[in-house]
Amino acid sequence: MIVILLIVLELYNKAILALAGAIVTYIVLFLTERIYLNKLIVMCLDFRTLVIFLSIMLLIEIIKESGFFQFMAVKTVKLTKGHEDMLFIVISLITFIAGMILLNIASILILISVTLTITYALRIPPKYYVMTEVIVIDLGAMALVLASIPNILISNIAGIPMIFFIIHIFPFSLFIMACVMIFHSYLYDLLFGGIPEPDPVRKDILMGLNEYVFIKDEKSVISSGLIILYLLLGFLIFSDPAIIAISAAIMLVILTKTNFSGLLKKVDWETFFFIVGLFIMVKGLEHIGIINLLSSGLYNVIKSDIFFGVLIVLWSVGIMSGFLDNIALTLVFIPILQEIIDYFGPLGYLFWIALILGTNIGGDLTPFGSPTSLVALGYMKDRGFKINFREFFKISLSTGIINLSLASIYLTTIFYIGSGYSAVIFLILALSLVTLLFMKSYSKYKGL
Helix, strand or coil, rough: CCHHHHHCCCCCHHHHHHHHHHHHHHHHHHHHHCHHHHHHHHHHHHHHHHHHHHHHHHHHHHHHHHHHHHHHHHHHHHHHHHHHHHHHHHHHHHHHHHHHHCCHHHHHHHHHHHHHHHHHHHHHCHHHHHHHHHHHHHHHHHHHHCCCCHHHHHHHHHHCCHHHHHCCCHHHHHHHHHHHHHHHHHHHHHHHHCCCCCHHHHHHHHHHHCHHHHCCCCHHHHHHHHHHHHHHHHHHHHHCCHHHHHHHHHHHHHHHHCCHHHHHHHHHHHHHHHHHHHHHHHHHHHCCCCHHHHHHHHHHCCCCHHHHHHHHHHHHHHHCCCCCCHHHHHHHCCCCCCCHHHHHHHHHHHHHHHHHHHHHCCCCCCCCCCHHHHHHHHHHHCCCCCCCCHHHHHHHHHHHHHHHHHHHHHHHHHHCCHHHHHHHHHHHHHHHHHHHHHHHHHHHHCCC
16 A cells, blocks of 8 residues: 555556565565565566566567657658648547557657657647546557557456457447547637647648658568457467467567667667556565455446446546556456456356456556656647646546546446447447547538
8 A cells, every 4th residue: 555655656666666565575474485486476466467568578579669650640741731620530530550569668669750750840839638538548559459558458367359359349449539529629629729730831841841751661560460460369269378479579579680788778668667566566565365355345336237337447547547556456356356257157258348448547647657657748848738637637637537427328328239249339439430520620620
């Protein structure tokens, strides 16, 4: 509890705090039960999850250096001919797609740098696009297992395959992404009088920008695309995602002739050791019965009413994710849910959907609830584009509440009409909303 409180208050480096908590856990278990360090490591660490996380981080660094996403962003944006409404839609869609594949912190830094280049060329304030990107990137990450650390943990610890995310999470992620675009367009009109039109002279500058300058190595771009395809297909088909992830990382290192020692220096070791420390603390709590106590308490609250229980998990996790680190929250809730879902039979999988939606959506309730928000705001400030904290809080809070409400509706439809029908309904709604957005923008700029 002390470690989690210190992490929330951001009084010290979170990795150091988590490792310190792990050391205390080891000391307590050694003194009380004579559990030695080697046994503790085997007992507590989920090596498969750590291998997947490390492999994906290696892949991200290589793909980021190739210029693959920068090229795709500028190429696509040029199709909008610099019209602000169409630009807003296209940037949001690119953000969503990039968020599905790359870890959200890495992808948001790439996308913001591209956005700043585009908005500077058009003389448009970048905050309108960046505030939406920060939220949409997390919705994209929620759709699959590749980019969201909570999803990676849930998938591997609970044994949930990629196909589960494609069927149950992707359609809804696409739907709320479209809803966020519509809602933010309305909010920007209400709060700021809409997104300013670009400088007509500057439009010509953007259209003359050669997107191929972003390609640092054509072979690396092709290799990155093939490895991403291998990763997605492997996660769908093969039973052990750790083998797929590590083999993808090794193949891409070989194909791109990347300096491996230099690559290791760029890995986010802080997050890696943060997860290691949390694994040990949470497993320590599970070992002494605290997790079982919490799961029993949760079951006593929800009893046999699974629908009520699923909504409690969604909203409690969602609200806490706005203030607590969602990685820590996920690691605490996974063993709790593993203890109780057997009581609810075939509908127990609804709790996993609620946990996935809650941890990913809830972080956007506050500007400090998601690491993506903190990184993006800091990055913008360093480059002289400070986003007003109060303005962004209004947008993030209202968006988060609406998204959690939509998630409640989605879970309700799954409960009453089944997951297959719900997925089809929300996928159709998502595609319809995106089409309507394009049609509205197209009618505004005839001849695009």
